[in-house]
């Protein structure tokens with residue numbers, strides 16, 4: 001282990017929080033940081049980064065630019081991420097200069113679907129059956145070994161369903177591997193789930209843990225459409241799901257908010273799909289429906305403050321505003337709901353442009 005800086009005491013208001021990644025998650029983290037009196041410095045490799053508009057400082061540079069990273073590290077008291085595809089080498093490099101949370105190992109595991117599924121399975125937590133695939137022969141063998149419909153996914157850099165394909169025969173697995181440009185992949189057994197859910201939870205620097213009520217998540221075209229709390233999960237399943245997230249967070253020595261995506265089987269069994277080492281889209285409703293939002297919670301964790309109250313005081317439905325739907329803002333603005341628009345210029349198809357959260361009185 002090298003001598004990585006860590007925080008010896010909680011950071012006071014006024015401290016500088018570095019955020020790697022410039023999307024809406026970074027934007028909402030910067031807003032939450034500001035509410036607690038912190039300053040934010042967003043680092044992104046894209047000039048059109050919607051988090052830039054709400055940050056105190058911004059750096060536009062590549063994630064491999066060591067001079068820019070060093071300057072960024074010097075300007076920040078702690079650094080975090082809003083984006084899991086930041087190279088883990090970037091996190092390791094930054095960690096030589098400044099406290100980084102969550103740690104680079106969590107990032108490295110979560111950004112590689114094979115490492116991620118292997119890590120989860122080794123903890124004795126259920127996942128879909130999976131195999132590593134590096135060539136056509138392995139694609140065909142993996143399909144036969146898993147036996148049945150499967151999903152071929154690129155090992156790295158997938159998001160919103162990009163880089164994955166459903167396959168129903170060994171031959172389709174081979175063609176899909178070619179279609180995904182022969183990059184390393186995993187083949188995963190298709191899970192015939194009843195619904196999807198997620199645990200958004202936080203672990204503090206003192207090892208404390210707080211989880212939000214797990215929402216039910218509905219996807220359209222592989223993009224999250226809607227998260228609803230309460231979900232149909234029974235109380236014992238909520239406890240089980242929360243315990244899974246806690247175990248994962250502890251084993252990663254995780255600091256900050258993480259998302260654990262779950263498939264809920266028709267028999268009620270919980271299967272972990274993936275881990276997001278960051279605040280999660282399925283936790284956006286916490287802004288309106290909880291005392292402490294996931295964004296504030298993440299900031300609290302990384303600066304060494306006590307975790308806030310994750311209890312939910314209302315039922316909530318969060319819907320993403322995707323692509324051209326953003327043009328409907330005049331109608332959305334009339335609704336008695338929490339409207340969030342991310343300030344992105346181009347309403348490209350499939351792009352997350354905002355979200356809206358509708359509350360109703362607490363039912364359970």
Ligand SMILES: Nc1ncnc2c1ncn2[C@@H]1O[C@H](COP(=O)(O)OP(=O)(O)O)[C@@H](O)[C@H]1O
Nearest residue numbers: 128151158159160161162188189190191219222
């Ligand atoms: N093994 C699987 N069985 C059934 N559906 C799946 C499987 N893997 C992924 N999906 C569907 O595709 C969505 C996106 O896949 P996911 O692995 O979460 O990748 P991403 O990184 O794009 O979010 C999931 O939320 C789920 O709806």
Ligand SMILES: [Mg+2]
Nearest residue numbers: 160261273274
């Ligand atoms: Mg996912």
